[in-house]
Amino acid sequence: xxxxxxxxxxxxxxxxxxxxxxxxxxxxxxxxxxxxxxxxxxxxxxxxxxxxxxxxxxxxxxxxxxxxx
Amino acid sequence: xxxxxxxxxxxxxxxxxxxxxxxxxxxxxxxxxxxxxxxxxxxxxxxxxxxxxxxxxxxxxxxxxxxxxxxxxxxxxxxxxxxxxxxxxxxxxxxxxxxxxxxxxxxxxxxxxxxxxxxxxxxxxxxxxxxxxxxxxxxxxxxxxxxxxxxxxxxxxxxxxxxxxxxxxxxxxxxxxxxxxxxxxxxxxxxxxxxxxxxxxxxxxxxxxxxxxxxxxxxxxxxxxxxxxxxxxxxxxxxxxxxxxxxxxxxxxxxxxxxxxxxxxxxxxxxxxxxxxxxxxxxxx
Numbered sequence: 001x002x003x004x005x006x007x008x009x010x011x012x013x014x015x016x017x018x019x020x021x022x023x024x025x026x027x028x029x030x031x032x033x034x035x036x037x038x039x040x041x042x043x044x045x046x047x048x049x050x051x052x053x054x055x056x057x058x059x060x061x062x063x064x065x066x067x068x069x
Numbered sequence: 070x071x072x073x074x075x076x077x078x079x080x081x082x083x084x085x086x087x088x089x090x091x092x093x094x095x096x097x098x099x100x101x102x103x104x105x106x107x108x109x110x111x112x113x114x115x116x117x118x119x120x121x122x123x124x125x126x127x128x129x130x131x132x133x134x135x136x137x138x139x140x141x142x143x144x145x146x147x148x149x150x151x152x153x154x155x156x157x158x159x160x161x162x163x164x165x166x167x168x169x170x171x172x173x174x175x176x177x178x179x180x181x182x183x184x185x186x187x188x189x190x191x192x193x194x195x196x197x198x199x200x201x202x203x204x205x206x207x208x209x210x211x212x213x214x215x216x217x218x219x220x221x222x223x224x225x226x227x228x229x230x231x232x233x234x235x236x237x238x239x240x241x242x243x244x245x246x247x248x249x250x251x252x253x254x255x256x257x258x259x260x261x262x263x264x265x266x267x268x269x270x271x272x273x274x275x276x277x278x279x280x281x282x283x284x285x286x287x288x289x290x291x292x293x294x295x296x297x298x299x300x301x302x303x304x305x306x307x308x309x310x311x312x313x314x315x316x317x318x319x320x321x322x323x324x325x326x327x328x329x330x331x332x333x334x335x336x337x338x339x340x341x342x343x344x345x346x347x348x349x350x351x352x353x354x
Binding site for chain 1: 252
């Protein structure tokens, strides 16, 4: 597996972590009712979206540059 | 003597030497960390209800460190792509960013997170003396609610003599009957001014938050320590590839340097991927 492919795998796992963290923040917010966790949930979800956009951009860029090893 | 297959691929494997070498090494690393993660999970499953420490780590700091490692993975892959495009200057800057992320991660871990634990103190009270410390444990109310009893008093060790510990209490022991304290707190609550005197003859076991404190901290320090050593190793390799000595290799054979960056980048991604599992396991769940 090349670095390019492993990087995409890593971004997928990071995205899943961001989504999981967002869900965890929502859960803690429901239990504790602290607004800071809601902010954490929004930030984590935004990170997940950013990672997805980055992953697509990276894949297209690598394909365009033909950096495949 | 010229070492073969550092740039071109071997006809039988279709890979160059370092690529196959790094994947064999990463396979052994999977076994190492897999064993440690398995041990942690089984220890946790086997722990008596209510005794496994929870919410003792600083989640915002851990989240920040996770973000730093994700950014470093992006910068290392962009450094490699820059080398592939023969843009050494861009590679140099991305590599510097990667090294900086690794150094920040280690600094936060070693200068903030770990020392914060080292100065925290916990005393496990003997079962027959729990009643004596009811005002710090709040077990009567917990029993009424069907909850497991508290058996530990935590805080900062104020002083001690041959007979007693004096502890500046954590909020959970300063106000044990507050229902808010029944839940773990993932944003750090500061130690209170309330001082408790605990007689040593009532204590089953007392220790700072070190690996000796519990199976939780033993696992935490082992896994994050081993992970930190891997981060340090990666940073040292990146520093070597960032120094002028690597520019000479680039001028002689840029593809050779790109291959070196690729295998070290694979190692770095693996180290970051380990953290992607460490963070939820220790900080959140």
